[in-house]
Amino acid sequence: MKKEIKENFAFFNAKGLNNENLPKIVLVTGGAGFIGSNFIRYLIRKYPDYKIINFDKLTYAGNLYNLEMIEENPNYAFMRGDVSNQADVKNVFEQFNPDFVVHFAAESHVDRSIINPDLFLQTNILGTQILLNYSREYKVKKFVLISTDEVYGSIPSNSSVAEDAKLAPNNPYAASKAAADMLIRVAHQTYGQKVNIIRSCNNYGSYQFPEKLIPVMINNAFQGKELPIYGDGKNIRDWIHVEDHCKAIDLVLHRGRSGETYNAGAKNEWKNLVLVKHILDLMKCSHDLISFVLDRKGHDFRYSMDSSKIKNELGWKPVINFDEGLEQTILWFKNHQEWVEDIHSGEYMNYYEKYNNKV
Ligand SMILES: NC(=O)c1ccc[n+]([C@@H]2O[C@H](COP(=O)([O-])OP(=O)(O)OC[C@H]3O[C@@H](n4cnc5c(N)ncnc54)[C@H](O)[C@@H]3O)[C@@H](O)[C@H]2O)c1
Numbered sequence: 001m002k003k004e005i006k007e008n009f010a011f012f013n014a015k016g017l018n019n020e021n022l023p024k025i026v027l028v029t030g031g032a033g034f035i036g037s038n039f040i041r042y043l044i045r046k047y048p049d050y051k052i053i054n055f056d057k058l059t060y061a062g063n064l065y066n067l068e069m070i071e072e073n074p075n076y077a078f079m080r081g082d083v084s085n086q087a088d089v090k091n092v093f094e095q096f097n098p099d100f101v102v103h104f105a106a107e108s109h110v111d112r113s114i115i116n117p118d119l120f121l122q123t124n125i126l127g128t129q130i131l132l133n134y135s136r137e138y139k140v141k142k143f144v145l146i147s148t149d150e151v152y153g154s155i156p157s158n159s160s161v162a163e164d165a166k167l168a169p170n171n172p173y174a175a176s177k178a179a180a181d182m183l184i185r186v187a188h189q190t191y192g193q194k195v196n197i198i199r200s201c202n203n204y205g206s207y208q209f210p211e212k213l214i215p216v217m218i219n220n221a222f223q224g225k226e227l228p229i230y231g232d233g234k235n236i237r238d239w240i241h242v243e244d245h246c247k248a249i250d251l252v253l254h255r256g257r258s259g260e261t262y263n264a265g266a267k268n269e270w271k272n273l274v275l276v277k278h279i280l281d282l283m284k285c286s287h288d289l290i291s292f293v294l295d296r297k298g299h300d301f302r303y304s305m306d307s308s309k310i311k312n313e314l315g316w317k318p319v320i321n322f323d324e325g326l327e328q329t330i331l332w333f334k335n336h337q338e339w340v341e342d343i344h345s346g347e348y349m350n351y352y353e354k355y356n357n358k359v
Pocket residue numbers: 029030031032033034035036055056057058059060061062063081082083084103104105106107108109123127146147148149177199200201202203204209
């Protein structure tokens with residue numbers, strides 16, 4: 001079943017509304033993806049008077065079903081467009097004259113970046129610069145870039161990195177995100193734009209695209225399929241619930257000091273194999289489903305951030321208990337098998353079958 005793509009912005013042409021006493025207009029890029037769609041629902045719940053524009057190209061990872069329950073909300077608008085296309089970006093700024101830009105849109109899958117780096121540079125770097133250019137022209141009050149712990153590269157055991165650590169990306173995705181971070185810095189230093197960067201660890205939760213680790217494991221376990229684990233499964237990731245991340249973005253958007261970067265890690269580090277076994281235990285499934293596949297090229301061993309700054313300055317800390325978050329995510333996927341099926345019948349499956357080399 002294919003969802004009809006409806007651009008629904010005619011009813012609120014926001015031009016001229018941009019004044020201190022009027023509701024804020026927030027341009028969210030990549031709002032049809034996993035974190036962006038969670039953030040839009042979060043904003044609508046928390047700020048019922050805000051006007052939110054979702055600007056998304058609808059790549060394989062963008063799915064308007066993620067926003068079905070709010071698509072009739074009069075404060076929500078969707079416009080299809082590409083952040084790396086000047087005309088598309090100009091159009092959305094002209095139409096809506098946003099107060100805030102929260103920039104999620106990106107090619108986000110590391111494995112795909114290893115196969116086709118060029119698209120990652122175009123979307124993640126050029127797209128960020130084009131958005132910054134128009135944000136400057138339209139005097140946007142705050143631009144927040146959603147970045148990642150991957151920009152720091154692999155972190156040795158028993159240490160973690162603060163925001164001023166050197167950037168050492170090891171794959172094309174991480175390099176493109178690090179470059180975008182640098183462009184945000186330049187926008188602030190050279191042009192005086194009001195900007196922030198937030199770098200989070202691995203997110204999990206409802207609506208996550210099923211090529212990422214936790215959804216792959218849950219969905220394969222439901223279907224009795226093998227659970228592919230890279231290498232020996234000892235790589236370590238820090239996991240945060242998407243709702244905790246949304247709260248951090250909200251704080252940075254409204255209260256972050258301009259020009260600053262904020263780490264948002266959860267101090268919830270798991271070896272991949274241990275995590276997958278844990279998910280199988282929560283689902284009461286056998287560990288026999290686990291299989292090992294060829295390791296990712298340049299696979300970072302561990303990510304670990306020191307998030308004292310956002311805690312001390314903005315009072316943020318993650319609050320969702322990991323087991324509760326996982327149980328809720330498992331239940332969400334159980335209750336949304338049609339959502340998963342729709343994705344599995346598309347382009348994603350061709351990719352998955354072509355590149356998931358078993359050893
Ligand atoms: N998922 C994580 O664990 C994680 C962790 C840290 C940071 N991030 C960052 O958060 C952001 C969102 O990640 P996600 O997991 O929700 O990604 P996602 O792949 O689920 O969604 C990306 C969205 O961006 C859209 N998009 C892609 N190219 C575009 C373009 N050229 N123009 C307009 N829209 C485009 C897609 O259609 C999709 O809706 C990304 O910037 C990512 O780097 C993700």
